[in-house]
Amino acid sequence: MDWLSKDKEFIWHPFTQQKAAAEPIFIEKGEGSWLFDSSGKRYLDAISSWWVNLHGHGHPYIAKKIYEQALKLEHIIFAGFTHQPAIDLAVRLIPKLPGKFSKVFYSDNGSTSTEVALKMALQFWWNQDYKKRRKILAFKDAYHGDTFGAMSVSDRSVFTLAFHDLLFDVIFVETPTPENIEDLKGLIEQEGENIAAFIYEPLVQGAGGMKMYAANLLDEMLAAAKEKEIVCIADEVMTGFGRTGKLFASEHLHENPDIICLSKGLTGGVMALGVTACTEKIYQAYYNDDKRKTFFHGHSFTANPLACTAALASLDLLEDGALTAVEQLCHWNAVYLEKLKDAKNGSRAILRNLRQLGTILAFEINTGEDGYLNTIGQEITKIAMSEEIYLRPLGNTVYIMPPYCITAEEFTQLSEAIERIIQKI
Numbered sequence: 001m002d003w004l005s006k007d008k009e010f011i012w013h014p015f016t017q018q019k020a021a022a023e024p025i026f027i028e029k030g031e032g033s034w035l036f037d038s039s040g041k042r043y044l045d046a047i048s049s050w051w052v053n054l055h056g057h058g059h060p061y062i063a064k065k066i067y068e069q070a071l072k073l074e075h076i077i078f079a080g081f082t083h084q085p086a087i088d089l090a091v092r093l094i095p096k097l098p099g100k101f102s103k104v105f106y107s108d109n110g111s112t113s114t115e116v117a118l119k120m121a122l123q124f125w126w127n128q129d130y131k132k133r134r135k136i137l138a139f140k141d142a143y144h145g146d147t148f149g150a151m152s153v154s155d156r157s158v159f160t161l162a163f164h165d166l167l168f169d170v171i172f173v174e175t176p177t178p179e180n181i182e183d184l185k186g187l188i189e190q191e192g193e194n195i196a197a198f199i200y201e202p203l204v205q206g207a208g209g210m211k212m213y214a215a216n217l218l219d220e221m222l223a224a225a226k227e228k229e230i231v232c233i234a235d236e237v238m239t240g241f242g243r244t245g246k247l248f249a250s251e252h253l254h255e256n257p258d259i260i261c262l263s264k265g266l267t268g269g270v271m272a273l274g275v276t277a278c279t280e281k282i283y284q285a286y287y288n289d290d291k292r293k294t295f296f297h298g299h300s301f302t303a304n305p306l307a308c309t310a311a312l313a314s315l316d317l318l319e320d321g322a323l324t325a326v327e328q329l330c331h332w333n334a335v336y337l338e339k340l341k342d343a344k345n346g347s348r349a350i351l352r353n354l355r356q357l358g359t360i361l362a363f364e365i366n367t368g369e370d371g372y373l374n375t376i377g378q379e380i381t382k383i384a385m386s387e388e389i390y391l392r393p394l395g396n397t398v399y400i401m402p403p404y405c406i407t408a409e410e411f412t413q414l415s416e417a418i419e420r421i422i423q424k425i
Contacts, residue, residue: 003026003038004023004024004026007024007026008023022378022382025037025043025385026038029057029058030045030056030057030058031056031057031058032056032057032058032403032405033045033056033057033402033403033405033406033407033410034057035049035057035390041388042388043385043388043389043390044388044389044390044402044406044410044413044414044417045057045390045402045403046384046389046390046391046400046401046402046414047390047391047392047399047400047401047402048269048401048402048403049269050264050392051206051238051243051264051265051401052264052265052269053265053268053269053403054241054242054265054268054269054314054317054318054322054403054404055268055269055314055317055322055403055404055405056403056404056405057403059268059270059317061313061316061317062267062268062270062310062313062314062317063270065309065310065312065313066270066271066306066309066310066313068309069085069305069306069309070306072305073305074305074306075301075304075305075306076305078106078298078302078303079298082303083303083305083308085303085305085306085308085309085312086106086303086305086308088308088312089104089308089311089312089315090103090104092312092315093275093277093311093315094277096247096248096315097248097260097277098234098248098250098251098253098256098257098260099250099256099257099258099260099279100256100279100280101260101277101278101279102278102279102280102282102283103277103278103280103282103283104275104276104277105120105275105276105277105278105295105297106273106274106275106302106303106308107273107274107275107276107299107302108272108273108274108299108301108302108304108307109145109263109272109273109274110145110237110238110261110263110264110274111144111145111146111147111150112145112147112274112299113237113261113262113263113274113275113276114144114145114149114150114153114199114233114235114237114261114276115145115147115148115149115150116261116274116276116297117197117199117233117235117259117261117276118136118149118150118152118153118197118199118233119149119295119297120259120276120278120282120295120297121136121196121197121231121233121258121259121282122134122136122196122197123285123286123293123295124196124231124282124285124286125196127285127286127288127293128285133193133194133195133196134194134196135169135170135171135191135194135195135196136152136153136168136170136171136195136196136197136198136199137170137171137173137188137191137195137197137198137199137225137230138153138154138170138171138172138173138198138199138200139155139172139173139174139175139200139201139205140155140172140173140174140175141155141157141175141205141208141209141211142154142155142172142199142200142201142205142208143155143157143159143201143205143206143207143208144199144201144235144237145237146159148163148166148167149168151163151167152167152168152170153170153199155172155208156172157372158371158372158373159207159372171187171191171195173187175205175211175213176213176214176217176218176220176221177213177214177217178217181217181220181221184221184224185220185221185224188221188224188225188227188228188230189224189227189228192224192225192227192228192229192230193228195225195228195230196230196231197230197231197232197233197259198221198222198225198230198231198232198233199233199235200218200232200233200234200235201235201236201238201239202215202218202234202235202236202239202244202248202249202250202252202253203215203218203239203244203249203252203357204238204239204244204249204357204360206238206239207394209362209364209370209372209394209395209397210355210360210362210394210397210399212355212357212362215252215253218253218255219253219254219255222253222255222257223255226255231258231259231282232255232256232257232258232259233257233258233259233260233261234248234249234250234257234259234260234261235261236248236249236250236260236261236262237261237262237263237264237274238264240262240264240265240266241262241264241265241266241314241318242265242318242322242323242326242358242359242404243265243358243359243360243401244357244358244359244360245326245327245330245357245358245359246358247318247323248260258278258279258281258282259276259277259278259279259282260275260276260277261274261275261276262274262275262276262277263275265314266311266314267307267310267311267314268310268311268313268314268317270310270314271304271306271307271310272301272304272307273304273307273308273310273311322404322405325404325405326358326359326404329359329402329404329406329411330358330359332408332411333356333358333359333360333361333400334356336361336411336415337354337355337356337361339415340354340363341354349366350365350366350367350422350425351363351364351365351366351422352364352365352366359401359402359404360399360400360401361399361400361401362397362398362399362400363397363398363399364396364397364398365380365393365396365397365398365425366396367396369396370395370396370397371395371396372394372395373395374395374396376393376395376396376425377392377393377394377395377396377397377398379425380393380398380421380425381393383421383424383425384417384421387417387420387421388413388417389413389414389417389418389421391421398418400414400418402414
């Protein structure tokens, strides 16, 4: 069968202008850090397939665990029923979370995990009849997903342009800097009695361009928010499970969230699963004789046993050596960052704002215009593929975020390919 012609005839791909789209590459299999296409060519997955893959493609341990679970129970409605994988995952996950969390609410992806968190925080106040707070505080350049609540608390950008008049109002502020931190705390002091929740991507804004900011300044904001009893929501969909060098980005902070959102690496990137965990204070606002104060939210595939099993297998791997691999990858990134900064080659003039946080390394290409629609990203992807590397820049923001299983030899191949890409552009 001519798979690509059938793809063009029947499939609508995400984040893709269909009319101008290049023909997609047909991937037949993945193994470790590599993707293999139908012609036998291979590509090093330098962005972990949209930041989800932790342990490499086709990991036999995760596959084995999913297979064993599929023979027992593949799915069951999670209202009125429960099962061992969901219970085991909650029991193992809660002690690892950064704070005093009490309950896990399952959904099925990153957007829904933040959607759940927003509804959970807003209804937390609604359930307390004498305290009705409705405003949300969020950062400019934020991205929290593509469902309507998640879009509302994301920056007004090309991602949300068609829906701006339909999104609810949000107080957007800049990420904290030494210059604006006092103003930010002043705003929280002034508006705090009306703010229900503060949602943030801790330390790095992913889709906003891998923008990084200081932990101590976020701590100051969180402390100010907590003084006003604002519900603090950490969106760790991307940053969770080692990406910033610690198991969770919130571990770099002193102040802990009241709600945390997880997905992507939760299952090692193998299956769709979302988690929204909350503290006992949040949960108790729903523990009530008044049935109207029920949290009326759910998904058909809530707590899917196969997805929970994949997450448990991923946790096994993290505890059995993968976190050591994270430390190694952080070190390689740090060394390579200094090499990029110190290089005397004239081509470095096109690089700007070189930065690193844990397993994430990023920089901008100087093209006179920043943003997701900058076409230099498509050019870089094309050149990288010819170098056996898969990169997908965010416009003119180039970044790497490889799986933790990447070897020293593979990382050298990646870094040397980036050198050649820089030369070519």
